[in-house]
Amino acid sequence: MNSTDASAHGLRAARQRGRRRTRLLLAAGAAVLAGVVVAGVAVTGAGAAPAELGTIDGTTVTRDELLFHMERVRPAIENEVLVETGSATVDWDARLGDTTAIDRLRAAALDELAADRVVFDLGHEHGLLPFTDFAGFEQALADTNTALAAQLGEGEVVYGLTSFRAQEFYGRLLSDVRTKLASAVSSGDDPLIDVSEAQVREAFEAHAEDWTLNASTYALTRIAVPLDSTTAEQFAARLATEGVDAVGSTGATVSASTLDGATGLLDGGSRTPDPRLVAEVATLPVGAFSSPVVEQGAHVVYRVDAVTVDRAAAFAAYASRIRAQLVNDALDALIAERVAAQDRQMDSNALHQLTMEDTH
Numbered sequence: 001m002n003s004t005d006a007s008a009h010g011l012r013a014a015r016q017r018g019r020r021r022t023r024l025l026l027a028a029g030a031a032v033l034a035g036v037v038v039a040g041v042a043v044t045g046a047g048a049a050p051a052e053l054g055t056i057d058g059t060t061v062t063r064d065e066l067l068f069h070m071e072r073v074r075p076a077i078e079n080e081v082l083v084e085t086g087s088a089t090v091d092w093d094a095r096l097g098d099t100t101a102i103d104r105l106r107a108a109a110l111d112e113l114a115a116d117r118v119v120f121d122l123g124h125e126h127g128l129l130p131f132t133d134f135a136g137f138e139q140a141l142a143d144t145n146t147a148l149a150a151q152l153g154e155g156e157v158v159y160g161l162t163s164f165r166a167q168e169f170y171g172r173l174l175s176d177v178r179t180k181l182a183s184a185v186s187s188g189d190d191p192l193i194d195v196s197e198a199q200v201r202e203a204f205e206a207h208a209e210d211w212t213l214n215a216s217t218y219a220l221t222r223i224a225v226p227l228d229s230t231t232a233e234q235f236a237a238r239l240a241t242e243g244v245d246a247v248g249s250t251g252a253t254v255s256a257s258t259l260d261g262a263t264g265l266l267d268g269g270s271r272t273p274d275p276r277l278v279a280e281v282a283t284l285p286v287g288a289f290s291s292p293v294v295e296q297g298a299h300v301v302y303r304v305d306a307v308t309v310d311r312a313a314a315f316a317a318y319a320s321r322i323r324a325q326l327v328n329d330a331l332d333a334l335i336a337e338r339v340a341a342q343d344r345q346m347d348s349n350a351l352h353q354l355t356m357e358d359t360h
Contacts (some may be wrong), residue, residue, distance in 0.1 A: 204322055244303065
């Protein structure tokens with residue numbers, strides 16, 4: 001098994017362990033911790049009885065909830081359709097193969113709604129918020145805006161927004177819960193998702209291209225000639241055919257130089273090179289020449305003489321980020337598994353009655 005296979009195998013194992021623990025946790029009826037209270041103004045009209053479009057795992061999906069998600073996914077679907085059709089505007093009722101743009105929008109909104117419910121369910125299970133449904137979100141929004149209004153009315157300083165709109169509040173809440181959930185499911189004595197040191201190391205080794213540059217020091221030879229003595233192309237051609245010694249004996253300045261891959265700086269930070277040079281040097285084998293660049297009134301070419309990689313320092317710097325990515329990947333898999341297991345009972349006729357006008 002190579003390092004990439006090992007990494008994938010380790011991640012699958014983490015996901016499988018997480019799934020088993022999820023089922024055990026649910027079967028045991030573990031108590032939900034007390035959630036933080038988020039607060040705000042209802043999205044729907046006071047006393048309105050929203051139409052029901054169906055259920056997901058027995059919980060009602062309302063017309064207002066799906067319209068809310070249609071608004072959220074509309075920009076992405078709109079762009080997708082514009083690219084696909086090459087049109088300047090979207091005709092939501094026009095056919096796109098076996099469906100229409102509005103059908104695609106409804107389906108995407110329902111998929112997002114279903115996935116977000118899983119995130120909120122998991123967040124509730126781990127004590128990150130006190131609700132799991134759209135009505136709870138609406139109440140949280142109302143409570144938040146009411147609290148902010150009271151603070152302003154009492155002359156208190158409010159940092160940030162003084163009133164939330166539904167979409168921005170939802171986006172912040174979902175992102176916050178998702179971030180905290182990654183930590184909650186991967187910590188404690190018996191975490192839902194358990195990423196081992198070996199898995200982190202495997203991923204580190206399998207994706208060396210992500211960290212090698214920042215862990216490398218390049219020993220270089222700098223060859224420079226005045227700008228007015230030749231063109232960049234002629235200079236590079238002479239180096240390629242005659243070598244450093246030959247051009248050095250005819251007016252070129254040859255000196256030792258060092259590039260720090262972590263900082264992108266030359267010679268202990270005394271000079272800042274062209275960013276294109278840093279990117280190119282990182283791809284060159286020992287003995288190769290860089291493309292000419294202009295530095296300090298001269299055409300300059302660098303030869304790579306040696307590359308030193310500090311793997312220990314790189315692992316220390318990247319391990320936490322790799323672990324976080326593996327946890328997030330496993331969390332995505334857990335969410336996808338729960339979404340796939342959902343029982344959706346939707347009224348297709350009611351769904352098709354939702355129009356673009358309803359989303360405004």
